[in-house]
Amino acid sequence: MSDDTTAPVAAPFRNADAVFCGPLPVEISMEPIVSGAEFAYEDVLLDDDNGFFAVWACDAGVYPRHKDRRGSFMYLLEGGGSIVDEDGTEYELTADSILILPFGWKGRWKITKTVRKVYVHTTPVPPYREGVQKCTFVPTDEVAQDGVVFDGPDGTAxxxxxxxxxxxxxxxxxxxxxxxxxxxxxxxxxxxxxxxxxxxxxxxxxxxxxxxxxxxxxxxxxxxxxxxxx
Structure with missing residues (x-):
């Protein structure tokens, strides 16, 4: 007799203690680097076709980036610095702010105080947006408002x-x-x-x-x- 039952799909989870102060066992290179810490550290909750889901931390440094494969959705738990779009527009990063770097974004991170965040990488689906994209940023004082933050090929936040x-x-x-x-x-x-x-x-x-x-x-x-x- 065949077994038609399907095993339940697990929901990866971390409680607040693990998110804010739990160990981050995976070391990852921060190359390319202009200056600062050579490695970041993360605790990976999920890495499959659904997306890459992790808690991440990195010390001070300057890091150029080009989102040419995936989009990134981030909630900053602590730390400080700024994110700079390719056109020079700069946004101050603080705890409890939201940052989205869509597929096609170019710019650089400037971390001044160790940043810890929860983040998701997603694979964009067509139709893609053409050209270099700007980041989407929600400052701390606007996080209290419900609503759509971002909607694009990368997903919806x-x-x-x-x-x-x-x-x-x-x-x-x-x-x-x-x-x-x-x-x-x-x-x-x-x-x-x-x-x-x-x-x-x-x-x-x-x-x-x-x-x-x-x-x-x-x-x-x-x-x-x-x-x-x-």
């Missing part, structure tokens, strides 16, 4: 509030990456396993995942929705 109650979640042809800003909820997988979501936690819901979100205090999140690469 939004700030949103999920009200108290039971909400069915089903990922089909897309993935959702979540950083919890405030509130309390329990995420229950189809196999009955549960994950408690509180401020500072982060979780990924890959393509094929389904379950229930039970919100007991309004849950405010920074979300990235991606289309998995095929």
């Amino acid at each position: 939004l700030l949103r509030t999920t009200e108290v109650g039971e909400h069915t979640e089903e990922m089909r042809g897309r993935a959702r990456f979540v950083y919890v800003l405030s509130g309390i909820a329990v995420l229950e997988n189809t196999d009955g396993s549960q994950t408690k979501l509180t401020s500072g936690a982060t979780v990924g819901l890959p393509d094929g995942w389904s379950g229930t979100l039970r919100v007991t205090e309004p849950l405010r999140t920074f979300d990235v929705i991606s289309t998995p690469a095929r």
